[in-house]
Amino acid sequence: MRRSLLFIPGNNPAMLQNSDVFGSDAVIYDLEDAVSVTEKDAARVLVSQFLATTDNMPMEIVVRINGLDTDYYLKDIEAVVSDKIDTIMLPKAQVEDLNKLDKLLSAVEKQKKIKKHIGVLPIIELTASVLQINEIVRCPRVNGVLLGAEDLSSDLEVARTRQGNEILLPRMQIAYACAAHKIDAIDTPFTDTNDMDALKEDCKFVCNLGMNAKAAIHPNQIPTINSVFVPSDKLINWALRVEEAARRAAEKGLGVFSLDGKMVDKPVIMRAEKILEKARKYHLTDEEGGSL
Amino acid sequence: MKRAIAGSLESNDVLITVKESDSLNITVKSIVYDFFHREIEKVIRDTLAELGVDKIDVTCEDKGALDYTIKARLTVAVQRMEEQQ
Amino acid sequence: MKNSIGRFVPEGFRPFTGSNEYKKQQRKLIPEKQCHDGFELLGSVSDMFDKLNIKDGMTLSFHHHLRNGDFVLNAVLEEIKKRNLKNIRLAPSSLFPQNASLVELMENGNVTEIYTDYVNGPVADAISNGKLQGMCVMYTHGGRPMAIESGSLHIDVAILATPAVDKEGNGSGFTGKSACGSLGYAVSDLKYADKVVLVTDNLVEHLENAQLEGKYVDYVVRMDAIGDPNGIVSGTTRITKDPVGLKIARDTTALLEEIGMIKDGLSMQTGAGGTSLAVAYYVKNRMLEKGIKGSFASGGITGYFTDMLEEGLFDELYDVQCFDLKAVQSIGKNSNHHAMSGSKYANPFDDNVVDKLDFVILGATEIDLDFNVNVTTDSHGKIMGGSGGHSDTAHGAKVTVITTNLIKSRLPIIKEKVTTVTTPGEDVDVLVTERGIAINPKRVDLLEKLKNSRLPIFTMQQLLEKAHSITGQPDKLVLSDKPVGVVVYRDGTVIDTLYKVN
Numbered sequence: 046m047r048r049s050l051l052f053i054p055g056n057n058p059a060m061l062q063n064s065d066v067f068g069s070d071a072v073i074y075d076l077e078d079a080v081s082v083t084e085k086d087a088a089r090v091l092v093s094q095f096l097a098t099t100d101n102m103p104m105e106i107v108v109r110i111n112g113l114d115t116d117y118y119l120k121d122i123e124a125v126v127s128d129k130i131d132t133i134m135l136p137k138a139q140v141e142d143l144n145k146l147d148k149l150l151s152a153v154e155k156q157k158k159i160k161k162h163i164g165v166l167p168i169i170e171l172t173a174s175v176l177q178i179n180e181i182v183r184c185p186r187v188n189g190v191l192l193g194a195e196d197l198s199s200d201l202e203v204a205r206t207r208q209g210n211e212i213l214l215p216r217m218q219i220a221y222a223c224a225a226h227k228i229d230a231i232d233t234p235f236t237d238t239n240d241m242d243a244l245k246e247d248c249k250f251v252c253n254l255g256m257n258a259k260a261a262i263h264p265n266q267i268p269t270i271n272s273v274f275v276p277s278d279k280l281i282n283w284a285l286r287v288e289e290a291a292r293r294a295a296e297k298g299l300g301v302f303s304l305d306g307k308m309v310d311k312p313v314i315m316r317a318e319k320i321l322e323k324a325r326k327y328h329l330t331d332e333e334g335g336s337l
Numbered sequence: 338m339k340r341a342i343a344g345s346l347e348s349n350d351v352l353i354t355v356k357e358s359d360s361l362n363i364t365v366k367s368i369v370y371d372f373f374h375r376e377i378e379k380v381i382r383d384t385l386a387e388l389g390v391d392k393i394d395v396t397c398e399d400k401g402a403l404d405y406t407i408k409a410r411l412t413v414a415v416q417r418m419e420e421q422q
Numbered sequence: 423m424k425n426s427i428g429r430f431v432p433e434g435f436r437p438f439t440g441s442n443e444y445k446k447q448q449r450k451l452i453p454e455k456q457c458h459d460g461f462e463l464l465g466s467v468s469d470m471f472d473k474l475n476i477k478d479g480m481t482l483s484f485h486h487h488l489r490n491g492d493f494v495l496n497a498v499l500e501e502i503k504k505r506n507l508k509n510i511r512l513a514p515s516s517l518f519p520q521n522a523s524l525v526e527l528m529e530n531g532n533v534t535e536i537y538t539d540y541v542n543g544p545v546a547d548a549i550s551n552g553k554l555q556g557m558c559v560m561y562t563h564g565g566r567p568m569a570i571e572s573g574s575l576h577i578d579v580a581i582l583a584t585p586a587v588d589k590e591g592n593g594s595g596f597t598g599k600s601a602c603g604s605l606g607y608a609v610s611d612l613k614y615a616d617k618v619v620l621v622t623d624n625l626v627e628h629l630e631n632a633q634l635e636g637k638y639v640d641y642v643v644r645m646d647a648i649g650d651p652n653g654i655v656s657g658t659t660r661i662t663k664d665p666v667g668l669k670i671a672r673d674t675t676a677l678l679e680e681i682g683m684i685k686d687g688l689s690m691q692t693g694a695g696g697t698s699l700a701v702a703y704y705v706k707n708r709m710l711e712k713g714i715k716g717s718f719a720s721g722g723i724t725g726y727f728t729d730m731l732e733e734g735l736f737d738e739l740y741d742v743q744c745f746d747l748k749a750v751q752s753i754g755k756n757s758n759h760h761a762m763s764g765s766k767y768a769n770p771f772d773d774n775v776v777d778k779l780d781f782v783i784l785g786a787t788e789i790d791l792d793f794n795v796n797v798t799t800d801s802h803g804k805i806m807g808g809s810g811g812h813s814d815t816a817h818g819a820k821v822t823v824i825t826t827n828l829i830k831s832r833l834p835i836i837k838e839k840v841t842t843v844t845t846p847g848e849d850v851d852v853l854v855t856e857r858g859i860a861i862n863p864k865r866v867d868l869l870e871k872l873k874n875s876r877l878p879i880f881t882m883q884q885l886l887e888k889a890h891s892i893t894g895q896p897d898k899l900v901l902s903d904k905p906v907g908v909v910v911y912r913d914g915t916v917i918d919t920l921y922k923v924n
């Protein structure tokens with residue numbers, strides 16, 4: 046379960062060493078687009094050396110490797126796959142790439158005696174990938190899907206807009222496919238790092254489409270993203286009341302009961318439970334005394 | 338003579354220059370020299386030992402890099418030099 | 423001799439014994455200078471030297487409201503050099519990089535003692551390199567007026583750059599091409615110097631609400647320009663965009679909220695640094711969200727606070743110094759934006775504003791396990807600043823919060839012992855860094871309020887270890903034992919000594 050994933054350029058020591066303080070649910074150390082072709086070797090070594098120094102990072106550790114259509118990905122995998130990371134992010138992912146990556150990772154996991162089962166986050170940034178979304182979510186290791194709107198719109202040969210009509214279809218497809226497979230539907234980063242109001246609107250929009258996280262390209266975007274991809278106070282209060290009413294109904298042996306004049310049955314209770322699971326994970330209920 | 342560089346002069350980074358040499362020579366310049374020059378030299382020596390290099394000229398211009406950055410930049414500089422044929 | 427926090431005190435100075443010790447003493451006031459109607463107008467700084475017979479060994483004082491754009495101090499330095507005066511004692515409230523010409527005068531023995539609240543740039547370097555024959559005495563913004571009014575800092579001539587002077591000799595910083603807003607740091611010099619000279623580039627008929635009263639003024643010197651507007655105030659002061667600074671500011675605001683500081687009637691002060699201003703930004707957001715109205719903000723004022731005043735988030739601003747153009751514009755037109763003197767701001771013996779503060783947000787170049795803060799020197803012991811109002815507000819405010827990065831260019835900001843103590847740990851309550859918060863164990867009340875907090879609260883020792891785990895253990899530096907100056911606490915005692923840098 047993620048709300049925010051923060052991209053950190055892989056060849057920037059100043060940003061690497063502070064990457065864990067911003068409260069993102071995941072950090073993505075980027076070896077791909079944030080690194081120039083002449084520095085691919087340097088970034089790969091820097092990220093692997095940095096990861097070697099980390100211990101108990103309070104968030105998911107993701108590394109974006111270079112695509113399987115490049116000369117770099119094998120060296121990337123060799124350098125960064127270890128018990129220090131949780132997930133590999135794969136650019137321009139298609140089904141055959143994901144199957145190939147799975148085999149590669151299995152081999153490296155075995156060879157390096159890695160205890161973890163490394164996950165994979167494919168980026169949907171080719172029109173061809175959009176057509177494969179339903180299969181991509183079923184590929185091995187895939188624990189979420191990220192929409193990459195910049196490359197995708199360029200593949201489609203359309204301009205990116207604030208409104209985002211050009212990416213409405215993949216957003217909805219990703220939301221549905223991920224919900225069906227209980228993995229994260231992660232929205233494309235918002236590229237204007239100064240406009241927090243517009244970022245918030247964008248987050249709310251995709252949240253209402255059923256996406257449940259957003260990638261960030263600047264640490265200052267994290268508080269806004271984290272604040273949107275969680276249930277509202279109103280919703281949490283409703284869920285707490287459903288939970289309490291359900292508890293009392295169960296004591297009386299009732300399966301169906303009413304709250305505020307509305308019938309509450311199993312699907313409603315399950316929705317309330319999901320809301321509370323998220324709220325408790327991010328300490329949004331007042332039950333423990335403290336406040337945020 | 339073969340020569341290679343890695344890193345940068347951005348803050349928290351280090352620019353490492355390596356040159357072929359008949360002996361081991363390490364030059365450290367650092368904005369935190371008084372507090373960390375011994376540690377920086379130690380990281381350089383340890384990294385060279387790990388890489389199996391005992392004769393080389395290393396110049397380090399440090400802008401407050403942590404050990405892992407110094408190690409990474411030196412490793413890449415040596416790799417880059419070795420790749421030159 | 424050592425003071426109560428174990429720091430060496432050179433002979434001839436009183437040792438620091440505690441931040442509340444001044445309460446046991448009576449306020450000492452020398453008589454105010456002679457007052458009179460009218461003043462004599464002089465055509466140049468050179469005329470002023472002749473007229474006042476400025477000679478070897480005299481103490482000349484200045485304010486720093488024209489900051490890095492001031493022409494007046496440099497013009498006086500040039501005249502001292504031209505006349506080859508010796509052993510001048512210089513008492514500017516601050517010194518900036520543009521006062522570099524002072525270095526040569528120090529080397530030549532023209533200026534042999536410096537009394538100031540803050541110094542950075544080439545002059546600071548030269549003092550640290552031992553170029554001053556006598557001592558550099560570093561006051562706080564509240565301690566300086568106290569030293570002046572008590573006679574311990576005797577001023578022969580106060581030479582006060584003034585952006586507007588009227589026919590009665592009244593002076594104001596609100597108007598004129600060199601407008602700088604409040605002239606708070608000039609007021610004690612005006613009242614207690616033997617002779618007072620206002621230096622202006624703007625003579626006017628009549629000034630309303632003049633901050634400097636003409637009855638104290640002996641001479642007015644006219645110059646073509648007393649300063650460069652570009653160096654006097656910055657166009658706008660902006661909050662930081664640095665994500666680490668913003669993260670620190672958010673956590674600071676969350677902490678302030680948890681300890682009940684964000685409430686109706688709140689009073690606050692922040693520095694003008696990016697992170698401090700960011701705290702003001704987040705506090706403002708919380709005030710708006712919760713419908714909270716504060717009572718006052720004080721100190722050096724920025725456009726951020728004048729906006730909050732105009733939006734009704736504060737009843738009043740008490741302004742000792744304007745930091746940006748917006749503040750200068752506001753102080754001239756908004757009747758709730760008050761100019762105050764340095765004494766009214768922070769003099770421990772005055773009915774001062776700092777004692778009424780709920781909380782203050784301050785910076786640090788170093789902080790130690792005893793919560794002592796250094797804002798005077800870097801970790802080599804080289805002078806790069808000074809208290810300004812740091813120790814004054816830290817003492818006065820109910821809650822003093824230090825915000826700083828845990829690590830700057832590999833150097834941990836937390837030390838076992840700070841290189842130089844500016845503000846004693848007994849007056850520092852909270853440290854907020856990007857990797858955690860430390861609460862002074864003396865503040866059991868705050869610890870109690872925060873016992874269920876989800877904020878990342880650690881001990882100072884834990885934060886120090888956290889920093890060392892990232893940077894490695896820095897080598898210890900051996901400072902020289904040759905004193906070049908003293909850090910004078912606001913009550914006139916010496917809290918630490920400044921040493922020549924190796």
